[in-house]
Amino acid sequence: MCLYLAQVHYIFAVIINNQTFSVMEKKTEQRKHFLHCNIAGFTYWDGCMALGQLEIGSPLEMVRDEDNKHDPDAVALYFKDYKLGYIPAHANETISQLLDMGYGNIFEVYVNRICKEAHPESQVHINVYIKRNEK
Numbered sequence: 001m002c003l004y005l006a007q008v009h010y011i012f013a014v015i016i017n018n019q020t021f022s023v024m025e026k027k028t029e030q031r032k033h034f035l036h037c038n039i040a041g042f043t044y045w046d047g048c049m050a051l052g053q054l055e056i057g058s059p060l061e062m063v064r065d066e067d068n069k070h071d072p073d074a075v076a077l078y079f080k081d082y083k084l085g086y087i088p089a090h091a092n093e094t095i096s097q098l099l100d101m102g103y104g105n106i107f108e109v110y111v112n113r114i115c116k117e118a119h120p121e122s123q124v125h126i127n128v129y130i131k132r133n134e135k
Helices: 093-100
Strands: 011-016 019-026 031-038 059-064 075-079 082-086 107-114 124-131
Touching: 031 107, 059 093, 059 107, 075 093
Parallel strands: none
Antiparallel strands: 011 019, 031 124, 059 075, 075 082, 107 124
16 A cells, blocks of 8 residues: 655635635645655665654655765755665756755655555655745
């Protein structure tokens, strides 16, 4: 069985002085979808040790790995003290540049899907969001 997380936008009607208006408004988004992917290298790091603790919606941390000899733009993913793997190389260039320039606080990363029966490289899928700038 695979579990999924979906982002939902809330729409509501406006009622003023007991009158319902046909105007529909969208709730202010707190985050915007940036990327979704499987965790690369899940097999080679601490994935098997953390898999039982991960849940849909578990927050993850992105950490820049400048010394990675295989990928100069490597961005590691952590759950607590467990290194789960990486943002895939085909999707990490922009994130790594933003992290390098000190903009890591604009991102949120959450587990989106867990499928324990899948190949280890496809067991955990994530969503990366850009947070709303609260000035």
